[in-house]
Amino acid sequence: MKTNVCVIFGGRSTEHEVSIISANQAMHACDKEKYNVIPLYISKKGVMYSGDALLDITNYKNLSSLLEKCEKVVLYNDGNGVVMDRIKKPLFGGKKPVTIDIAVPVVHGTNVEDGSIQGWLETLDLPYAGCDVTSSALGMDKVAMKDVLAARGIPVLPCKCFYNRQWFETKKSIVSEIETLGYPVIVKPANLGSSIGISVAKDKAELISSIDNAVAFAEKILVEHAITAIREINCSILGDFNTAKASVCEEPVSADGFLSYDKKYKEGAKGGSKGMASTKRIIPADLPDNITKRIQQYSVETFKALGCCGVARIDCMIDKDTDEIYVNEINTIPGSLAFYLWEKTNLSFQSLMDELISIALKRRREKSNLTFSFDTNLLELHGGVKGTKTNN
DSSP states (O other): OOEEEEEEEEOSSTTHHHHHHHHHHHHHHSOTTTEEEEEEEEOTTSOEEEOGGGGOGGGGGSHHHHHHTSEEEEEEEOSSSEEEEESSOOSSOOOOOEEEOEEEEOOOSTTTTTTHHHHHHHHHTOOBSSOOHHHHHHHHOHHHHHHHHHHTTOOOOOEEEEEHHHHHHSHHHHHHHHGGGOSSEEEEETTOOTTTTOEEESSHHHHHHHHHHHTTTOSEEEEEEOOSSEEEEEEEEEEOTTTOEEEEEEEEOOTTSOOOHHHHHTTTOGGGOOGGGGSOEESSOOOOHHHHHHHHHHHHHHHHHTTOOEEEEEEEEEETTTTEEEEEEEESSOGGGGHHHHHTTTOOHHHHHHHHHHHHHHHHHHHTTSOOOOSSOGGGGGGSOTTOOOOO
16 A cells, blocks of 8 residues: 655745645655655645645646645544645535655745744654654744754854844844854845855945845844855755765855855756756865865764754855864755756655655654553542642
8 A cells, every 4th residue: 555645835924835846845755666756735825735736836826826726724633643635625526535655745934944834744643754844844943953063063154143123123233243253244145045044245235235135034033154265065864863865965056155145046947946956066066085085074963963854955164264064954844856966876856855755654652652641631630630729
């Protein structure tokens, strides 16, 4: 019997379209002999849809027409498991609700990748691939991530952090504090990915402009000193705390040393359907063996320190002036699931999907041995709970 795999994508995120690309790549990579792939698209308004039309990336060019071919659905636990059911049902007959065996979230950004989707799946008691609630939240919040990694002795750049409300109220003092880092600086929304809202400032005027742009995307802003002679090196990790293994490293190619959203997803992507796989990159990165091993080591340590599971991509930086290596950030659900790195590590995209599902089911088995509730009903004891009021 095939396993019913629900691939979840979209959502109320600025990275909505990137998620559509990544999810379609993942759905087509699944072994159809093993799995029934069931797409679950979440619109920008939070409405859930399913239907075979969602499996064709070209249909997304006209979203209104696409959704007319799909059905609004809902996931719920009926006591025997989690099922997907249509919201509008015909008066007679029609399809029965579909049992979902496992979910594979392929979502990017705020409101989805940050633990929101994962918490929903935990509440449904549906096994799912990838990071759990805590590691997803830590991975999305760059400031919290830095705090955890620094506490573990993993090298990260020092930073200044503030909230957008503080920026509007105490702009002058925040600028003065940031300037102690020394120009140039890089300004980032603390909880977004895909380089959205990120820019480099070379002076005070550019700093103010960069922050004004960033606060439109996030409540919390992060500012670091920008390394001018930089090499960006990325590495993917697959597994869990006990089995985490590193892929080969890659070096994205960018003329100005900064890989923007447009360069990641728009340049070189015919039809807009290749996602991160379309980015210009050198794989494996041209690095001395000892540097490659250190980056792979830092990546594994980052994955474990944050409690990650499944597949992630860790982005590192090398300061060419000092040869120092820093962990920049983690992508707990990387664009295109970083399949292009695993293909160069002799693991096909289909095998990567197999491993993600296998790791998720392993986590499910391990969690089944833990106690989450008691069979007794406290409210039945001694006639109720002392201190509560009744209307008798």
